[in-house]
Amino acid sequence: MHQVEEVAGLVGRVLGPEAIGTYLHGSGVLGGLKPASDVDVLVVSRRSMNDRERRALLDGLLEVSGSGSPDGLRPVELTVVVQSEVRPWRFPPTADFLYGEWLRHEFLVGGPPQPEPTPDLALLVTMVLSGDHALSGPPPARVLDRVPHADLVRASVSGVPGLLDDLECDTRNVVLTLARVWTTLATGEIRPKDAAADWALARLPPEQRPVLEHARELYLTTPYSQENWSRELKARVRPHVDAVLTEIGRLLPG
Numbered sequence: 028m029h030q031v032e033e034v035a036g037l038v039g040r041v042l043g044p045e046a047i048g049t050y051l052h053g054s055g056v057l058g059g060l061k062p063a064s065d066v067d068v069l070v071v072s073r074r075s076m077n078d079r080e081r082r083a084l085l086d087g088l089l090e091v092s093g094s095g096s097p098d099g100l101r102p103v104e105l106t107v108v109v110q111s112e113v114r115p116w117r118f119p120p121t122a123d124f125l126y127g128e129w130l131r132h133e134f135l136v137g138g139p140p141q142p143e144p145t146p147d148l149a150l151l152v153t154m155v156l157s158g159d160h161a162l163s164g165p166p167p168a169r170v171l172d173r174v175p176h177a178d179l180v181r182a183s184v185s186g187v188p189g190l191l192d193d194l195e196c197d198t199r200n201v202v203l204t205l206a207r208v209w210t211t212l213a214t215g216e217i218r219p220k221d222a223a224a225d226w227a228l229a230r231l232p233p234e235q236r237p238v239l240e241h242a243r244e245l246y247l248t249t250p251y252s253q254e255n256w257s258r259e260l261k262a263r264v265r266p267h268v269d270a271v272l273t274e275i276g277r278l279l280p281g
Contacts, residue, residue, distance in 0.1 A: 030066055030091060031055070034103055035162040037087040038070050041080050047071045047110055048164025052151060056158030057219045062250045065128070066092075068162070069155050070107040071170050075123050081139035088126045089134070102128035106151060116172040118181060119146040149174045149182035154217050176215050177280075183208045184279065191268070198264055199254055202242040205271045212278040220246055231270065238267035 031051060038049050053067030076084070084107075093100025107124035122145035126134070134140065153174050155167045164170065174182075187208065190201045207223035210216070218226065224243040228236050238260060245254055256264075 030101060030103070031068075031162065033091045034066060034068055034088075034105065037084065037091065038068075038105075039163065041084045041087065042070070042072060042076070042107075045073045046163065047073060048167065048170050049162040050155045050158070050164075050167050051160040051162055052154040052158045053104075054219060056160045057154065057217075062248060065102045065104045067151075067154075068103065068105045069151050070105065071110050071113075071164070072107055072123065073110065075109055075142060076107065078139075081124060081141075084124065085126065085134055085139040089131070092126070092128055092131075094128065104128070106145070106148070108148060110170065113148065113152055114170070114172045116152075116174060116178070118149060118178040119144045119185075120148045121145065122148055146182040146185045149178045150211075150217055153179060157217065179215065179217075180212055180279070183211050184275070187272075187275075194264065194268065198256060198261075199242045199245045199251070202239055202264065202268065203246055205268060205275070206239055206242075209271055209275050209278070212275060227271070230274070235267050235270045238263050 035049050038046055048071050050069045050071070051067065052069055054064040055066060084105075088103055088105060091100065092103035094102065103126065105124075105126045106122050108120065109123050112120040112123075121142050123142050124140050125143075125145065126140060130140070152171050156171055156173060159167060161167065187205070190204055194201045203220040203224060206227040207218065207220055210218055210223040210226045214226070221243050224239050224246075228239055228243075231239065241256070241260055249255075
């Protein structure tokens, strides 16, 4: 995929030998890109980036990352982490740089992203190790430590309040992500969203399935710009979410 090559080339130009490895993860590796999938990349670096490098990487990403409109560029989500933040593993690690298309306006106004604690790195590192897809550098198992299950749980749960805040405006993604949180807590695996939905659907009572079935179908077939929920299904979203949250709660330690 040309866009992946552009992202890898950008990282190479900006960080050069300071980039230990660049790794594709997420749908592009675990389940195949879907109509609304991002291009997900993790970069492991030797040191924290300087201001010039941050600006150069941001400027390049603003050009190669798109909105995901039909026939357009896919959104890019790129995370840079200094190896010493994740090897030996500790929680929560700090991301040195995080670019996501949902943050574009914030970057245009406020400038390049800065280091900040990022619990989600537990999930990213686990997906990178599972996908084992190096764009440059050695295999990820030679660069990254495995994340303990307890920290996968902590990372998964830490994002739930933010998901619920976005339930109205990002319904499909929130419903699918909650299904994946439930699946991860129960199995220790981070599955593609459609596979996590399949796992959850097999465990939900019939009255709670239609919302997740619709979200799964949207994920497989429909860009975000064409997402549609009937009034009847929309009214069933919150009861479905509450049912999944109850199942998640049952799996949390004491």
